[in-house]
Amino acid sequence: MQQERQDPIPLRADAQRNREQIIQAARAEFLRVGMDVPMEEVARAAGVGIATLYRRFPDRSELIKAVSLDNMRRVVALARRLEQDEPDPATALRALLRSVNDVYLSIVMTAVSAHAREALKDTPEIDEQRLEVLTVLSRLLRRAQDQGAIRPDIGAGDLILVLAATSRLMPITDDDLGGTVFERLFALTMDAFRPAPASPLPGRPVEYSDVEHLRQAGGLAIFGR
């Protein structure tokens, strides 16, 4: 489960460390700039040379694939763990959404960026895992709504789109202020979902299929480019 590959020549210790640093840096840069961030910026952020990056990931597609899979696995693991261990659906949902960026990367970014779509074209595992996350998310949402902890007039699509927007507020540096600000804004955003809404929302709850539809039409700025 936790194993890396079948059993190719294991990486040397330093190479393994670099590989992980690259994935982590790439993830951050993808979120900060986009999936079209220059490879050299990724290398610099990871503190390695450009050649090291290319040796490990022969082209951008491979890097995107590795980052996406790594991210997906983390989200799915978290989602499963939460659904199993946390009896209160509202708490579980909030904890899941708390890793906004993972969820955003998992559900939206891998489905939106042209680079990502190309890179992940022949990787069905991605779609499976995305579906898994979506399923858990929807289930938690419904249960939280059933027991009155979340306003009833929203759908999973609403949640995802708000998340997608909020992910832009993720702190990049280790700056203290940045961390605090994110905590505040996340809490603030969550407050929008509490029950007894101030006013009914226009239209009907947005589902994930609507998000898909919007993406195909390039309907929202967040799907730009």
Next chain:
Amino acid sequence: MQQERQDPIPLRADAQRNREQIIQAARAEFLRVGMDVPMEEVARAAGVGIATLYRRFPDRSELIKAVSLDNMRRVVALARRLEQDEPDPATALRALLRSVNDVYLSIVMTAVSAHAREALKDTPEIDEQRLEVLTVLSRLLRRAQDQGAIRPDIGAGDLILVLAATSRLMPITDDDLGGTVFERLFALTMDAFRPAPASPLPGRPVEYSDVEHLRQAGGLAIFGR
């Protein structure tokens, strides 16, 4: 006030029309892609040739300047009108925030993008107008809080950052679904600001100076690049 310049040779009718189309298209592309969007994409979106764009705006800086000024003027006009005509501060504030993108472009984007900072370096009017918008925004917020219409534990900076994130949800095409979805998500976001918060927010209210500070540190993803 409404006059275009001192009195250079007035543009021919079709040229004037094209100029306006270009500004409008550039604004949309800036929001969709960023201030580094290729000039040709702007031209295409405006339905004009690349040469026409360059004839009207000799380089990117001029275009950014024109778009920013146009946008600023609209926001300032709206802000003044609202403060004068709308007695209820909460309603006025909401109406102002309703043009998320104008406000976002005015306050954040012109202060963040490297291109924009370079282009607007010697245009003090921009800073004046931004200050004007900020002043009205802060005043409306405080008044709305004083009369209990908005939760007391937020500052203008919180508002601006949430706006900045929400602007990513702006509809791009004329798609009906996109419009509705934006309305929903805007209403949802506003609901986060209603009084009697579910839980107190961590930290202290974020002011605009904090936003500036964060920008300089590149502290949030939204300031990326």
Next chain:
DNA sequence: CGATTAGTGGAAGGATTTCCTCCACTTGAC
């Protein structure tokens, strides 16, 4: 500790994107 070989960084050439100018053609204004 020394040999071996996977691993590394950065320079550099090639490919691609983007900028911007030029000019033959079109169209509004008078």
Next chain:
DNA sequence: GTCAAGTGGAGGAAATCCTTCCACTAATCG
């Protein structure tokens, strides 16, 4: 109808980005 302002798009210059190559470094193993 004249003509100057205006237009589109081709194409060269410039910048950006991708990728390879190779001399050098440092884990690993005996």
